[in-house]
Amino acid sequence: MARNLTLAAAQLGPIQKAEGRDVVVGRLVRLMETARKRGAEVVVFPELALTTFFPRWYEEDIAKAEHWFETAMPSNETAPLFEAARKYGIGFHLGYAEIAHEADEAGQVRKRRFNTAIYVHPTGEVVLKYRKVHLPGHAEFDPRRKVQHLEKRYFEVGNLGFPVVRAPIGQAGPVNIGMMICNDRRWPEAWRVMGLQQVELVMLGYNTPSINQDAKGFEAHHLRVLHSHLSIQAGCYQNACFGAGVAKAGVEDGCELFGHSIIVNPQGEIMAQATSWDDELIVADCNLDQCTLGRTSIFNFAAHRRPEAYGRIVEQVGSVAPPEWQPAARAAE
């Protein structure tokens, strides 16, 4: 019997700076109601789905940004979402800013901030937590930028790796699920680390501006969506998994986010795409048995990978200049 999963991606329109969590959670619950009507078994919400994308706002005193963070999950404000999941029997993926009091690398317990995502079982239990590894942007106020991108200021690098877990979702039975967040999707390393754990479904949320402020004429604006889709489609194809890439979209705090959420199959094909800049639910029937073909043929890792040639991937962080070619005539001088 085919392992079918009815998967929903719940794109969000903008969440303005002044919008309260109660309003946002109401929108999430309505999207979950729609998901139920469409027969979905799991709903994927975006990155930082409870607030505006606050890393665009600079605070000299980071403590003043803490009202954007969650200290408990669920909380009074997010409880209705967990209730809706229970009521409808739908699992969900949620991105949010997390404050945790836990030990750091030096073993010292302290307040830590992460860009986090969780997958929640319909019972309300957190099945899997992920903290964003590839933080883009910068840590200090950048006067050259019209809009700041302060993820490196507000968040620590995620310390949970790229975990995959096998958990029951809907009628499909156990599914190997993994998560990444926004900029992670552009890094094939993240996809591969999960592929090496036989991931079947990657859930990922993003908040990506329509304008690349670094581009300065070297990148046509319309390529932003191509780059996002290219990364997700290649990641799914090369790791034989499904992917749900789910955006916050539209004009938020005056900054345009490009949306275009997609669900992708292990062939790299787009199965469903959001085309509004508003709250929008897209659904696809995912036959998880489709993950088998790639994993057992072209991307049979055990048969074809050659880690002895991949050393630089872990031995280097940045790139290094290659050697100069020495023509025989010059070399002989």
Place this chain on the structure above:
Amino acid sequence: MARNLTLAAAQLGPIQKAEGRDVVVGRLVRLMETARKRGAEVVVFPELALTTFFPRWYEEDIAKAEHWFETAMPSNETAPLFEAARKYGIGFHLGYAEIAHEADEAGQVRKRRFNTAIYVHPTGEVVLKYRKVHLPGHAEFDPRRKVQHLEKRYFEVGNLGFPVVRAPIGQAGPVNIGMMICNDRRWPEAWRVMGLQQVELVMLGYNTPSINQDAKGFEAHHLRVLHSHLSIQAGCYQNACFGAGVAKAGVEDGCELFGHSIIVNPQGEIMAQATSWDDELIVADCNLDQCTLGRTSIFNFAAHRRPEAYGRIVEQVGSVAPPEWQPAARAAE
């Protein structure tokens, strides 16, 4: 001043089993003449560009396949290509089957066979050699396959890594060049290892059948070109480099090769595409300064990569099953 390189990709139509190297080299020289008329400074020929894609033919005695290999480069038969390069001042990339007498890992000098590519300076000097790392297919005759794919029989895994070298090409001045071959392009590890060496131009040839014999109804035929393009476009985008993916195309020994050679820029855009299944030259003007944007912003590796999370990429060859989720209720039992 912009660093402009006029790059040509020389797709080849089929080379039938009975076709001699002299005929093939004549075709290559004519393509080089065309390249000269179009103002190209470098021409990229495909994988195994001197013969039919012979790994589709089984030989019980591997020695009987040796007539498909080159023992010297240049040879009497390939000399006209080197002469044309010198005459026209054009560098070229050529894929061929190589027999080398050299030491193996155990230090023993013996006859070794590789699927090889070289980049040759207009002076005739070999600037860079690469031997294919990701050999697809199988080592023994497979009675279930209508067409064999015996790369793992006829070739050893390449032992040169993924080298990049900085060498003068045309008017652009020194260019960081690297190479991969056919199936390598589907492996983001190969692209990244070269990206970590600041590669600006990846030259890659391929011989890819239109039909995936392993697919058995799980993969629509038209997706074969998507998969090839997706891999090259994502590789170029994620490593901020140009790529020339050059096919042997058409019906060769009764087996259809899909062609669709492309030149791709660091934005992942297709700049030129072959649409015939014949000898066909495509040309693009590559502004190598376009490599800078990605390398200094989104893909500033030093600023954003997190190798501590990538360990599995080199620590594992094959994939491993993820742990099963233990619900709290069950875990407490």
